[in-house]
Amino acid sequence: xxxxRMGTELRCQCIATHSKFIPPKSIQDVRLTQSGPHCKNxxxxxxxxxxxxxxxxxxxxxxxxIIKAILAK
Amino acid sequence: xxxxRMGTELRCQCIATHSKFIPPKSIQDVRLTQSGPHCKNxxxxxxxxxxxxxxxxxxxxxxxxIIKAILAK
Numbered sequence: 001x002x003x004x005r006m007g008t009e010l011r012c013q014c015i016a017t018h019s020k021f022i023p024p025k026s027i028q029d030v031r032l033t034q035s036g037p038h039c040k041n042x043x044x045x046x047x048x049x050x051x052x053x054x055x056x057x058x059x060x061x062x063x064x065x066i067i068k069a070i071l072a073k
Numbered sequence: 074x075x076x077x078r079m080g081t082e083l084r085c086q087c088i089a090t091h092s093k094f095i096p097p098k099s100i101q102d103v104r105l106t107q108s109g110p111h112c113k114n115x116x117x118x119x120x121x122x123x124x125x126x127x128x129x130x131x132x133x134x135x136x137x138x139i140i141k142a143i144l145a146k
C-alpha cells in the first residue's frame with residue numbers, strides 16, 4: 001500500500017520473486033530497497049506499465065541487466 | 074507527492090540532480106523510472122534514511138556503483 005512507498009516499510013514486501021525474464025520496455029519503474037531492521041533482504045520491486053508490481057531477485061543476472069539497461073538509456 | 078509514487082507520474086520528478094557522493098548506508102531505497110511520455114529522462118530518486126529524497130544522475134559512475142552495491146548485498 002501507499003505506506004510501503006513512503007520509505008517506512010515495517011516488514012519485507014516480497015514473499016517470492018518472479019523468475020521469468022521481463023522485457024525492460026514493459027517496466028515503468030524499479031525500486032531497490034536496502035535491507036534493514038524492517039527486512040533482512042534487499043528487495044527489488046518492478047512496477048510494470050500495466051500497473052502490476054512484481055518482486056525480482058536482486059542477484060539474478062537478468063535483473064541486473066535490466067537495471068543497467070534502464071540506467072544506460 | 075504520493076501520486077508520483079504510484080507509477081502514474083504526469084511529468085518529470087527531478088529538476089536537478091545531486092552531484093555529491095552519497096554513502097550507500099545512508100540510502101533507504103532507490104527508484105529508477107524509465108523515460109516515457111511523461112518525461113523524456115530516466116530518473117533516479119534515492120530516499121535517504123532521514124526521509125529526504127534526492128534525484129541522482131543515472132549516468133554518473135558513483136550512482137551506478139551504489140546501485141550495484143545495493144544489489145550485491
